[in-house]
Amino acid sequence: MPAKSSDNIAGQVLNPGDLIAYQEGSVVSRMIVYKKSGTITLFAFDSGEGLSEHTAPYDAIAQIIDGEAEISIEQTPFLLKEGQMIIMPATKPHALQAQQRFKMMLTMIHE
16 A cells, blocks of 8 residues: 555655565565656565465565565576675566565665
C-alpha cells in the first residue's frame, strides 16, 4: 500500500532498513514511492519465508539492505548479500527465498 500522507518521508535523510521491521513467520512490505512511472517497496522476510515463482510486467531491481537472499531468475539461483542488487527482467519467472532473515528494496520501473 502507498505510504500514508501522515508518513510523509520525502525530503528526509533515511536509512531504508529502519523503515521496515521483521515479523516472525512473515513477509512484510511497505511501499514508499507509488508513481505512474514506477514504485519503490521495502520488504522484510523472516527466515524460511519467500515469494513463489512469478512474473512481473516490468523490470524489477532488488537491492539487499540487510542479510542474505536467494533470488532465482528462470530457475537459476543467485545468492545476494547486503549491498548487492540484481535486475529481474520483465516477464522472466523469478522467486525469492530467505535462508536467513533479509530486507530488500524493490524498485519497479514502468514503461
